[in-house]
Amino acid sequence: MRNTICLRAAVVLGMLLVLGGGLQSAAGAEDFAHIETILREVDTRSTFGDGDFAALLTVITEDPEKGVEQTVVRQFRRDREDQFAMLIQEPRVQRGQGYLMDGENLWFYDPSSRQFSHTSLKETFQDSDARNSDFTAWSYAEDYEITEYTEGQLGVNSVYIVLLAALHDEVTYPYLKLWVTQENALILKVEEYSLTQRLMRTALFPSYARVGDSVIPRQMVFVDELAEGQRTQIAFSEMSVQPIPDYVFTRAYLEQVNR
Amino acid sequence: MRTVLKTAVRSVFRQKRRSLLLAGAIAFGMLMITLMNGFTEGMLTNVRDNLSHALGGHVFVSGQEITETGRVVSRIDFDDRLQTLLETNSAEIASITRRSQTFGTVVFGSRQSAQMLYGVDFQAEERLRTSVAVTAGSLDAVMEDDQAIALPDSLAQRLGVELGETVLIRLDTVTGQRNVGEFWVRAFVEDQAELGMSAAFGHRAYVNTLLNLPSDSYQSLNLFLHDLFAADKMADQFRDVLPLRPVGEDGDDQAAAFGFGPFGQQQAPEPWDGIRFTIATINDIMEPIEAVVLVLDRLSLGVFAVLLVIIVVGITNTFRMIVLERTKEIGTMRALGMQRPTVRRIFLAEAAFLGLFGGVVGLGLALGAMTVVSRLTVAEPGLQFFLAQGRFTFQLVPQVVLLHFAILTFVCLASAYWPARSAADLPPIKALGGHL
Numbered sequence: 001m002r003n004t005i006c007l008r009a010a011v012v013l014g015m016l017l018v019l020g021g022g023l024q025s026a027a028g029a030e031d032f033a034h035i036e037t038i039l040r041e042v043d044t045r046s047t048f049g050d051g052d053f054a055a056l057l058t059v060i061t062e063d064p065e066k067g068v069e070q071t072v073v074r075q076f077r078r079d080r081e082d083q084f085a086m087l088i089q090e091p092r093v094q095r096g097q098g099y100l101m102d103g104e105n106l107w108f109y110d111p112s113s114r115q116f117s118h119t120s121l122k123e124t125f126q127d128s129d130a131r132n133s134d135f136t137a138w139s140y141a142e143d144y145e146i147t148e149y150t151e152g153q154l155g156v157n158s159v160y161i162v163l164l165a166a167l168h169d170e171v172t173y174p175y176l177k178l179w180v181t182q183e184n185a186l187i188l189k190v191e192e193y194s195l196t197q198r199l200m201r202t203a204l205f206p207s208y209a210r211v212g213d214s215v216i217p218r219q220m221v222f223v224d225e226l227a228e229g230q231r232t233q234i235a236f237s238e239m240s241v242q243p244i245p246d247y248v249f250t251r252a253y254l255e256q257v258n259r
Numbered sequence: 260m261r262t263v264l265k266t267a268v269r270s271v272f273r274q275k276r277r278s279l280l281l282a283g284a285i286a287f288g289m290l291m292i293t294l295m296n297g298f299t300e301g302m303l304t305n306v307r308d309n310l311s312h313a314l315g316g317h318v319f320v321s322g323q324e325i326t327e328t329g330r331v332v333s334r335i336d337f338d339d340r341l342q343t344l345l346e347t348n349s350a351e352i353a354s355i356t357r358r359s360q361t362f363g364t365v366v367f368g369s370r371q372s373a374q375m376l377y378g379v380d381f382q383a384e385e386r387l388r389t390s391v392a393v394t395a396g397s398l399d400a401v402m403e404d405d406q407a408i409a410l411p412d413s414l415a416q417r418l419g420v421e422l423g424e425t426v427l428i429r430l431d432t433v434t435g436q437r438n439v440g441e442f443w444v445r446a447f448v449e450d451q452a453e454l455g456m457s458a459a460f461g462h463r464a465y466v467n468t469l470l471n472l473p474s475d476s477y478q479s480l481n482l483f484l485h486d487l488f489a490a491d492k493m494a495d496q497f498r499d500v501l502p503l504r505p506v507g508e509d510g511d512d513q514a515a516a517f518g519f520g521p522f523g524q525q526q527a528p529e530p531w532d533g534i535r536f537t538i539a540t541i542n543d544i545m546e547p548i549e550a551v552v553l554v555l556d557r558l559s560l561g562v563f564a565v566l567l568v569i570i571v572v573g574i575t576n577t578f579r580m581i582v583l584e585r586t587k588e589i590g591t592m593r594a595l596g597m598q599r600p601t602v603r604r605i606f607l608a609e610a611a612f613l614g615l616f617g618g619v620v621g622l623g624l625a626l627g628a629m630t631v632v633s634r635l636t637v638a639e640p641g642l643q644f645f646l647a648q649g650r651f652t653f654q655l656v657p658q659v660v661l662l663h664f665a666i667l668t669f670v671c672l673a674s675a676y677w678p679a680r681s682a683a684d685l686p687p688i689k690a691l692g693g694h695l
Binding site for chain 2: 063064065120166168169170171172173174192194195196198200226227228229230
């Protein structure tokens with residue numbers, strides 16, 4: 001009899017534990033859903049759905065070995081067709097160089113050789129700590145899954161600190177850690193980790209600007225966490241969402257524009 | 260016959276200065292053609308050796324597979340067919356290397372530099388242990404730790420790295436994701452930067468971890484053969500048995516075979532299942548170099564031909580003068596009963612002596628010049644690819660040298676033939692009067 005009671009108690013306890021665990025995981029899934037919603041909002045606001053975007057970018061690269069270098073670039077984006085063009089304005093010796101992305105193809109144009117060469121979004125931009133992909137639309141919600149999140153503070157901002165793991169091997173960094181403001185879902189900081197989970201780069205987004213329906217960083221700072229003292233700062237100015245002529249996203253335009 | 264030869268030799272020494280000038284021209288021709296041939300043959304051997312050493316073999320096998328996202332990934336796993344081929348040809352194979360490779364960035368403090376990194380199995384690669392010149396530390400120390408690395412001298416100097424320190428290597432996995440490895444510097448090796456191929460060596464298992472490959476996989480299989488000239492035949496055997504990667508229009512497949520391909524970055528020309536192989540030999544990469552050597556050979560042959568023309572004109576004129584000078588002597592010999600063929604033979608033998616003497620002197624001078632030049636050490640980095648340990652080497656092919664001798668002698672004989680015939684045809688009475 002005592003054995004039967006003990007058995008029943010154990011079964012009930014087991015059921016309660018299973019139910020409790022289920023409730024807990026349901027709560028976790030719900031929480032992740034909230035963060036997922038935030039990430040989708042971030043993705044949507046960082047792209048220019050049906051419109052175009054143009055801006056002037058000032059890229060300042062600090063390298064203890066090479067000193068400080070400044071590059072000024074004119075950027076044109078058309079996210080709906082996966083197109084962008086970048087024209088280097090300064091320094092003078094690099095004037096005329098440019099990048100053109102059309103779908104899955106990304107070319108680099110060098111006016112001295114008058115040749116286009118294939119490059120990749122994963123390549124670094126002009127020896128800086130920025131990558132070519134930093135100038136395109138991105139998608140955290142599509143490419144990553146949330147593995148963990150906590151609430152915290154970054155400066156005066158209340159943030160969600162979200163850990164992401166890549167869903168496929170097409171993304172550059174397999175693991176990310178994001179600091180997203182709770183108030184308006186702005187990403188303030190991203191830590192990018194290697195496959196061996198070593199911190200490789202930190203990206204900071206101290207200020208944002210609303211351009212049309214989109215919200216994009218006005219300033220970006222990339223810190224190389226492997227090479228000491230290397231950092232790149234990018235400032236956006238002359239931002240516009242006016243329609244850009246189709247010919248801007250052609251190889252012929254890159255060849256002619258700075259001739 | 261003995262009289263003919265004695266008379267011919269005496270005639271050669273009668274006008275020493277003239278004979279020396281003629282022999283000198285012949286010697287110069289022989290010197291030039293021998294030097295050029297020796298140089299091009301030696302250069303070809305050096306380039307072949309340097310390339311074999313730098314690329315790590317004579318026959319190169321690489322494997323590629325396509326990921327679900329259509330990316331071409333360089334990878335070879337255990338394969339029965341490949342294993343059987345290696346066992347079947349084991350008698351001809353001097354050594355086998357199975358390596359992984361990546362082009363990464365070595366970071367030390369605030370300094371960084373791009374570098375080729377080979378993941379090698381140090382236990383299995385005895386050839387590497389004996390061929391790489393270690394300038395500090397030891398490969399035994401590298402073998403002790405999985406994360407140990409041997410860095411090229413020049414890189415260590417650029418970064419300011421000392422033995423025992425740790426460097427980071429930033430690289431991409433085979434599918435293009437960023438990764439970073441931590442390596443302990445245990446040895447410095449002599450750089451091959453002058454050959455355009457500088458490499459660091461780490462453990463294959465650890466490099467594979469960073470590339471996101473299984474630890475026992477590898478990306479290239481290189482074979483050193485006992486006989487370099489068997490490379491093409493062996494490559495054909497491999498091509499017959501292994502499934503081959505479809506040939507791309509841009510030559511990516513060839514580059515991949517030598518480990519130059521942008522692994523993990525390419526798009527496949529047409530999809531395939533499983534691992535497909537690309538097989539190349541050292542001769543494939545030698546083709547353009549051999550074409551250059553052929554041009555050099557033809558140039559030297561042209562120079563030789565011009566020199567031969569000069570020799571022909573010189574000998575013909577000289578022998579016509581000789582006939583003029585010796586008209587009375589010819590008449591006397593004929594009057595004493597010497598037959599026409601004997602007179603002709605004397606002149607031809609004289610020409611043959613000049614040709615052989617000039618040829619031997621030219622060959623001797625060429626050998627001397629080769630000995631002197633091959634002892635000079637050349638530090639010019641751009642030339643190292645053509646040198647053996649910083650020195651020019653010369654190789655003579657005996658058959659070719661004999662052929663050049665034969666050509667020279669024939670030319671001398673042919674040049675002297677008409678003057679010799681006209682000397683032999685002189686009527687004795689006219690000749691005794693000194694008239695032609």
